[in-house]
Amino acid sequence: MQALHYTASPEIPAEDLVRELSSVWGTPDRSQASSGKEYGHPENIYGDFAVWKHDGVSARLSYLYTLEGVSAQRTGIMLYVKRDALPAAPCSECTSSLMYSLNSDLTPFLQKAAQIAAQDPALTRQIVAWAGQMHNPKWVVDPALARNNLGKWLEVAKQRSPHQRAAALLLADLYVEGTHLDYVAKPDGPIDQHPEFYKGLGAEYDKQGNYLNNFIKQAEKMDQGGEVSELAALWTVSGECPGFDKRPWPDLATEHVESFLSRFPSDQWTPYVNFALARAHSAKLLWTYPGGSTDDYSTEGSPLSPAGKEHERAAAIQYFKAFIDARPGGREGAFAWLEAWRLLAGLPPSRIGWGCTGE
Incomplete structure (x- = not known):
């Protein structure tokens, strides 16, 4: 066995568990937990409130919460024990x-599509780099440069084979998602709304200004079950809904x-x-x-x-x-x-x- 995951009833006093485990593993590290004050729940404790490390094994205790209305209610205590060779959890x-x-493997995913698209190396590097920022809420780019890059990218794609063009459309879709241009920063600091920012380049939006991911849908159909079609389908299936x-x-x-x-x-x-x-x-x-x-x-x-x-x-x-x-x-x-x-x-x-x- 490499690890053990156990959930204890909230009726069991946490300090009873700490004393029991301390009798085997010694004094725990109590410095890794944080108070819920900044979240408006000062009575809550988040993170691992007791951690032991002993002979290649680590054990952690943390509270479990569930959201009821606007309040986080404690529902139990989680004990997680693992060999140190096993990656950290949860x-x-x-x-x-x-x-x-796909976050951990997003780079090879993007690089594979870029290899097939076979466009200018400098522009490709920027498209790939910016497409990879879709999960970074702090990522803000220059609007004019972003639109110019995508315009060049799509214009060259029109001259390529369907297979290459599909790969370019796949990256274009991730680029639109990654550049966060529904809200972009003005040079003097304030945030300005730019719904339907890429509409003139072929991106489609709903009535609320949400991007409809039409580029990736086009890529999947264009490649007719090929390698790019698989990448597009994989990305679509990986989404939340x-x-x-x-x-x-x-x-x-x-x-x-x-x-x-x-x-x-x-x-x-x-x-x-x-x-x-x-x-x-x-x-x-x-x-x-x-x-x-x-x-x-x-x-x-x-x-x-x-x-x-x-x-x-x-x-x-x-x-x-x-x-x-x-x-x-x-x-x-x-x-x-x-x-x-x-x-x-x-x-x-x-x-x-x-x-x-x-x-």
Whole structure:
């Protein structure tokens, strides 16, 4: 065993657990937790409030909270014990509403698309660098330069083969997302709104000024099931809410991912898709437990027959194992390893904040 994840009842005094563990591992480090004062909850303590390190093993205690209205209510205490060789946990993106995170491997993803697009090296470097900032809320760029770069990029793409043009459109889509030009900084400091900033270059927006990701949709269709089409589909499936429907969200997510697997051969990106499928089956199982759902289109304790529950549990384990076999390292591997053992033990899946309501 490489790690242990255990949730204790909030009725158990935290200091009782600290004393019990200290009798084995000695005095803990109590400096890693922070007060909830800055969040308006001075009674709460966030982070690891007790940490032990002993003979290649680390143990951590932290409080678990759930949001009720505007208040964070303590729901339990988490004990996480692992060998130091195993990557640190928890993996926050593994329990977010993203199906899986490409952040850690975003660079090779972008570089592969750039290699296929085969445009001017200097412009390519800037397009790739700026496209990679989509998850950086502080990233602000010069509007005129951003528009000029994208204009040049798309103009050259028109002269290339459909395969190369599709790759250019894929990067253009990520570039539009990454340059955050719905709100850009003026030279003197104040923030100025620029909805539909790239509309003149072919980007499409809804009535609220939200970008509709039409470039990546064009890229997927243009490459006709080829390598760029796969990259575009992979990116689309990796999003928080890949399409809306009146069906329960895990069913819709499973349909999208299984469609991807049926259309494209196994390659370096397949582990991420397996991870997504594992999480979808895990979420469907989670929703059968009271309080397991955070989605507006499901009910508390969504009904599944005993056989249905076992099917979802077995499928989640199968695809978590497939991910671990292909990518055993990193925080995602650690999360998948722990989650597979949790499911094998007959426990409920870890709670996941999906947040996809279709509204």
